[in-house]
Amino acid sequence: MIDIANFTPWRALAGGALIGGAAALLVLANGRIAGISGIVGALLRPTAGDVGWRVAFIAGLVAAPLLWGVFGPTPAVRVDVPDALLVGAGLLVGIGTRYGGGCTSGHGVCGIARLSPRSLAATGCFMLAGFVSAYVLRHVVA
């Protein structure tokens, strides 16, 4: 059953277009993939001359709610799992995205946009696993 009350197709498309525009800017101007896990993860093993743009991108990302807040209230961040599960999930996301070489942005947006077979496979896998774990946690265990 589709949740009509919470379905926001126009905001989703417009927000998506901004995300795609940001990825377009980064690849055309800097020749880099806007994959968040890769941009963050590579800072853990930094190489000279490859640190500044990563820090700048992350700073822009974290600063986005501050700019948003100038014009209106920032959207709510609603989490429905306890802290222990949140930490476990964070560990899985950190380990998994680095082994998998990307996340929703690097594989799901940039990879599919450049028709990479690896990214299509990766996106299929994390989507499937996401559907299964969301189901198990909220309908089997709970």
Add this chain to the structure above:
Amino acid sequence: MQIVCAALAGLVFGLGLLLSGMADPAKVIGFLDLAGRWDPSLAFVMAGAIGVAAPAFYIAKRRTTAWSGVSMRLPPAGAIDGRLIGGSLLFGIGWGIAGFCPGPALVALGTGSRPALWFSVAMLAGMALQAVLDARRAPAPDAAR
């Protein structure tokens, strides 16, 4: 120029996540939980993002240098192997539990969300753990993305 473009790209990326609703885990779980009341919004975010990014990658693939003068660094075509599949499955499990993936977690951190802080610290620890495990096995890290 590189630094300014990267900061601007990060800022626009973050605003896109906020506008689309993807910085809110409840919205993401609304999509991932197919058995609940299903919210298809996330699919529209992906479609909008891919639709805008695809022409840029089409151009990027045909260039050797970027506007700033640095060389174009697109990931090489590699094999679909166990690392890719296994890693992506682990990531998906974590995503389905929390409703956070790396980008939205960092944007949510900027709103002052405590859960986003817990998640982000754990995510960084997971990345560091992977780096340690990986360094033991193979000296050369894979193409960063």
